[in-house]
Amino acid sequence: MIGPQGNKKSLGGIIGYFDTPDELVTAMKDVRDARYERFDAFTPFPVHGLDAAQGLRRSPIPYITFIAGLTGGSLGFLLQYWTSAVDWPLIVAGKPFNSWPAFIPVTFELTILFAGLATAGAMLAFNGLPNHRRKAFDPGLTRDKFAIVIESPEVESKAPGRFKRFEESEVADFLRKLGAKDVAPVYHEAWF
Amino acid sequence: MANHDSHAEIKNPGSFDAPASIKGALVVMAVLGLAAFAGGLATDAKRAWASFLMNHFYFFSLALGGMFFAAIQWLTGAMWSAPLRRVSEAFTSYLPFVVVTFIVLCFGLKLMYIWTDPAVVASDAMIRLKSSYLNTGFFVVRNLVALALLIFFTWKMVGNSIAQDATKDVRFTLSNRRLAPAFIAFFALLYSMASVDQIMSLEPMWYSTMFGVYCFAGLFYQVLAATCLLTIYLHSTGKLKGLVNDNHLHDLGKFMLAFTVFYAYIGFSQFMLYWYANIPEETAYYMHRMTSGWMPVSIFLLAGKFGVPFFALLPRDAKRNVKTLTWVGIFMLIANWIDVMWMVQPSFFPDGPRFSWIELGTSVGFLGIFGLFVVRFLARHNVVAIGDPRLAESVLHHHQ
Structure with missing residues (x-):
């Protein structure tokens, strides 16, 4: 979970921006297969097929x-x-x-x-609602931008063997390779 | 997901020629039915007419229901149902034949409806007061006029739909969209009238202002099940490949679940008010359905007709599973048949249901004739409304 941790400006994750839902869904499949522990998508409207691309299970x-x-x-x-x-x-x-x-x-x-x-x-x-900790948000994501955030684990992974390790530069390169138009780090205390 | 193939030409699956075995079976069923009805008339005329009436009404509802399902798709401009609509239109091909079954029915009026008996009218003040409406001449004329109107709308709208196959002209869709609200208004009025006239007046002392809605709940219940079954069958023959997917079935399944609940809601609303007020003339209808051999049937309507499809169709996977939908669909068709029997037979046999070769034979005969009409329709027309402007979008139907 990303949240403020004192005054330390700690890295929450890496965000990659895409221009179209199709690009997002295609990239998402690779992110899913890369087996990072935490990642999510942000879109201005529901995108068909994203749940499957993200590997989300049915809600209980x-x-x-x-x-x-x-x-x-x-x-x-x-x-x-x-x-x-x-x-x-x-x-x-x-x-x-x-x-x-x-x-x-x-x-x-x-x-x-x-x-x-x-x-x-x-x-x-x-x-996890209501959530008062995630405050700032890129307004573009409510208009015409589509993004994938790969989050850095807040604590040591419970099952380190099962997931890919989060390395800042490696993740940024990975998102760029997937076709992200813009890649930026995301910090805890002030999102985006 | 936006799909780049959405403007690709859809391959026309063409018409469906049923295998000879099915055609043969339907002909045999129709002949058996005629024999059973004739044999019934000779041995026990009352039972023969009772089973003729209930099957006449059951298949009339199924044919008209096919039209109603199609009409609400045009009215709402629905996208999801575009590849299924022709399947429900196929049921309407039987509708003109209802004129024949109704005319046959007229020969049995005297044995079925006590208000046709002048002695009863003379001796019973209540029935005498109703005789300006409940008399043979008016009964026959208004029901025939109603049938003519409903057939006219069907001829126009299904005709538009078929004509669109050749030209793909969007004006046919617009024309049907204008006709649909008028049809639905006439449908509500005339189907209520038909159910009140043909079923409720079997017990002319009793009345329910919800009777038409109750019959409508059964009509939609059965036509959704029938549409689902025929879609699954056509899909299994490969005719609807690439046109109908799990999401269409899922939506049909949701419709079936919703109208199972609607049926229970209407059925209970009609029952509870009479039970609560407990006024003799109003409770008569339920009295002999709750105190005789009809009680198990009444319980079946609650626990079976409502309970089984409700719990069976609740899980998401059940609505996407061809096998589950098939069994639930068959169950729903039979359950509604039992419901019509429950509405018709108690006025003839208050002590309990009758079911043997007369009822079975007559029903099989009607099913055979109905099936022959549907088979003929499918052999003459494309199994999918290939000219529908919403078809291209609908074959990619996808939701989460």
Whole structure:
């Protein structure tokens, strides 16, 4: 994770700029295959095929949504069952205490509520949001620039054998070789 | 990913000539169906007419549903569905034949609808009050007029689509875009009317303002499944190679999942209000569906017709898996058939469902005739709307 580390101007990574999404996707495949530990892409809009080029796996969020939905539905039903048939049985409109059709709307709503909130929460958690540490950002990346950042590991790699070592000059040359129009170092305390 | 081939010419797959074995099987099915219906009339006319009515309505819905699916693609200017639209258009080829099945149906009105009986009308004040609408003459005329209107739109719009194959003229798409909203307005009105007339009036004392929507939910449910199955079949023969990919199936799968939920929502909304208010004239319809041999069928509609496709289609991989989609699609077609049976049969047999050679034979016969129309359509026209301006973009359909 890139973040301020005192006043020391430490290297966060190397950024390479590309002009078109096609160039970015092509370069990204090589970056992926180079096996750096941390790298990311920045684009002004969603680019089709980038996830695959980056080697990203499917998000686990759908499973969280599903489990939260089941939980919400079950809790919603049980709450109504317990209150109207167990804890305080009341005869309403001459219907049985456990009148399940009457419980369905609330069960449905709680399924949606739990699933929706859990999805939003999981999305924030997996993205590491809200994030107040990354402040500055190159405005070009919200307009017409596409970039790959290869990050330098903040701490010693947990599995040094599995990843390629980050060497500043080597990474810069690598990005240039992949066709980056502009290559620059990125520092922690003031991004870009 | 922007693809540089997007302007390349797409190879026309041409028409699809079904193998002789399939054509033969369909002819045999149609003949068996006629024999079963005739045999049924001779042995148990009530059952024969009940199964004729439900299959008439089921395949009418399937043919009209094909038109509805195509119409919403034109209305919304959809890109993703361009290679699938012709498949749903193929179902509409059966629609003119519905006129025939409806005319046959008219010969059985007396055995099916109690409001056709003058003695019942004379003795029952409620039915007498409804008799200005529920009388044989008006029933036949308005349903035939409705069919004529729906067939007219189908003839115009599918005709435009086929004519576009030759010229690739964008004006056909624009013309269909103008016709689509008018068709959908007529469709909503006339299909509701047909379902109220042909199904709901079997029990003329009972009424539901949601009945048309309930039937529509079933219509879209079955037509999505049928479109998915025929697409998968044509793809397996190699006809749609390079035109339809996993992403198209994924979108169809999402549609199937969504309208499974829609069906449950509509079905439960109709049920719950009657159950909650508990007024005798309103609960009659559900009473004999919940207290007799019909209860297992009612439970199947909740747990099977809703539950099975819902959980089966939830995972992303299921919607991209041809095998899963095939099984779920077949299940959905059968489930909706059971639903139509559940709407029709209880007014004839309140104690429980009837299913043997009469029902099976008549259904097989309808399926055979429907299949022959679709096979004939596919043999005469390209299996894909090759002139559609959105096709080039759609064959590269990609999403994450």
